[in-house]
Amino acid sequence: GRASGASPAKREHWSGQTAFILAAVGSAVGLGNIWRFPGQAYEAGGGAFMIPYLVALVAAGIPILFLENGIGHRFRGSAPLAMRRSTRRGTSRAGEGVGWWHVAVCFVIGLYYTAVIAWAASYFFFSFDLRYADDPGGFFLDQYLRLGEPGTVSLEFVPGVLWPLLGVWAVAIAILALGVAHGVERLNVIGIPLLVVTFLILAARALTLEGAGDGLSALFTPDFAALRDVDVWIAAFGQVFFSLSLAYGVMITYASYRRRRSNITGPALVVAFGNSSFSMLAGIAVFSALGFLAHQEGVAVADLEGYSGVDLSFVTFPAVIAQMPGGAFFGALFFAGLVIAGLTSLISVLQTISAALQDKFGWNPRVSAVVVGVISAVLSAVGFATTTGLFLLDVVDQWSNQLGIVAGAVAMIAAALWFGRRGTELRRHLSTVSTFRLGRAWVVLVNVVALVLIFMFVSKAVTLGAY
Numbered sequence: 001g002r003a004s005g006a007s008p009a010k011r012e013h014w015s016g017q018t019a020f021i022l023a024a025v026g027s028a029v030g031l032g033n034i035w036r037f038p039g040q041a042y043e044a045g046g047g048a049f050m051i052p053y054l055v056a057l058v059a060a061g062i063p064i065l066f067l068e069n070g071i072g073h074r075f076r077g078s079a080p081l082a083m084r085r086s087t088r089r090g091t092s093r094a095g096e097g098v099g100w101w102h103v104a105v106c107f108v109i110g111l112y113y114t115a116v117i118a119w120a121a122s123y124f125f126f127s128f129d130l131r132y133a134d135d136p137g138g139f140f141l142d143q144y145l146r147l148g149e150p151g152t153v154s155l156e157f158v159p160g161v162l163w164p165l166l167g168v169w170a171v172a173i174a175i176l177a178l179g180v181a182h183g184v185e186r187l188n189v190i191g192i193p194l195l196v197v198t199f200l201i202l203a204a205r206a207l208t209l210e211g212a213g214d215g216l217s218a219l220f221t222p223d224f225a226a227l228r229d230v231d232v233w234i235a236a237f238g239q240v241f242f243s244l245s246l247a248y249g250v251m252i253t254y255a256s257y258r259r260r261r262s263n264i265t266g267p268a269l270v271v272a273f274g275n276s277s278f279s280m281l282a283g284i285a286v287f288s289a290l291g292f293l294a295h296q297e298g299v300a301v302a303d304l305e306g307y308s309g310v311d312l313s314f315v316t317f318p319a320v321i322a323q324m325p326g327g328a329f330f331g332a333l334f335f336a337g338l339v340i341a342g343l344t345s346l347i348s349v350l351q352t353i354s355a356a357l358q359d360k361f362g363w364n365p366r367v368s369a370v371v372v373g374v375i376s377a378v379l380s381a382v383g384f385a386t387t388t389g390l391f392l393l394d395v396v397d398q399w400s401n402q403l404g405i406v407a408g409a410v411a412m413i414a415a416a417l418w419f420g421r422r423g424t425e426l427r428r429h430l431s432t433v434s435t436f437r438l439g440r441a442w443v444v445l446v447n448v449v450a451l452v453l454i455f456m457f458v459s460k461a462v463t464l465g466a467y
């Protein structure tokens with residue numbers, strides 16, 4: 001039935017299972033694998049971080065990935081529609097609200113993801129003449145972003161950022177408008193293999209630079225004492241959720257485009273495994289490069305700053321590129337990789353928003369793409385192509401990616417399992433065409449995860465409140 005407004009007559013479909021897997025990997029593999037995971041692991045126990053990371057992956061990430069895939073596939077809808085249908089009678093507005101919450105978080109993340117992709121696209125071109133090489137920090141903040149004083153808000157546009165940003169939005173709108181099979185799927189089928197090759201080359205090059213070994217021991221030397229720190233465990237759960245794009249409604253949406261009789265669990269495992277493998281690859285590339293930089297500067301890796309986030313990509317990496325043989329080539333490769341990784345993730349959040357509007361208002365993909373794209377483009381330009389730019393990023397990340405998704409995950413479990421009592425139904429559904437059967441333990445695990453997340457939410461809210 002039409003649980004949520006008008007439904008378009010026919011749901012779009014992926015052309016097959018591989019296309020779906022590549023698209024889901026495309027969503028999962030993003031900036032988080034490249035600039036979040038390595039730095040996070042290094043900070044939170046080095047090699048020992050693998051323990052909380054794997055626990056979080058196996059005990060929470062994969063079970064929730066099954067859940068989202070199950071909800072999307074069983075209830076065949078965008079996040080709001082599928083969440084609504086997952087409730088007891090299939091009509092709950094509160095259930096639909098959970099999906100809209102996911103959409104809202106996607107909207108926020110989309111605004112800043114686009115900005116970073118635009119910066120990376122600029123830096124791709126800057127790599128040819130290495131114009132950032134002399135003074136990477138000054139170049140990024142003063143010449144490229146033209147940041148004002150911290151805390152001041154200004155609506156003066158920075159053309160060098162504005163145009164690439166609008167370019168990224170234009171590309172994104174075009175891909176969305178082409179639809180699931182011709183747009184989203186094609187981007188990923190071409191982009192993901194390219195991205196993997198790019199990072200294999202980068203990792204191979206970085207590994208053979210002098211000092212690479214020091215970087216790798218900085219990353220992998222275990223500090224088991226870190227495991228006694230609750231924050232390290234929270235960081236691991238946070239990283240796994242963000243990395244698998246969980247609690248954004250993305251996996252619900254992507255699963256809703258699979259054919260009725262599809263294997264859900266097998267591909268989900270492939271996605272999780274592929275995503276973690278890419279994180280490892282990126283970690284090796286990033287820390288080998290950092291080891292090289294430390295070697296060049298005659299300092300210890302531990303003394304380097306800017307080993308994660310925006311700093312890593314736009315300040316530290318340019319410094320590495322400036323000093324390595326063939327820097328222009330590897331620089332271009334790195335920023336191209338960043339653009340692809342970012343774009344395939346961006347498209348997944350935008351498709352999640354667009355799909356929700358299509359289901360709600362009966363719009364076709366083209367109309368929906370233009371509405372979502374134009375509104376977001378304006379907001380992201382105001383937020384990130386002005387001299388206020390960078391300051392917003394941290395705030396947005398803290399609230400939406402840390403608090404917002406934890407709340408979104410708990411609400412999803414509460415709606416479908418606690419109020420909707422769909423645990424057994426979803427478990428059976430997930431087991432029908434599966435390579436293996438999901439036991440009752442899966443349902444139990446999902447419930448435990450919700451409790452852990454509630455704990456995380458409270459602890460994070462307390463820290464943020466203390467600001």
Ligand code: PFF
Nearest residue numbers: 028030031032243245248345
């Ligand atoms: N999973 C992406 C990454 O690790 O970079 C980030 C992300 C993409 C999160 C899409 C959420 C999302 F909906």
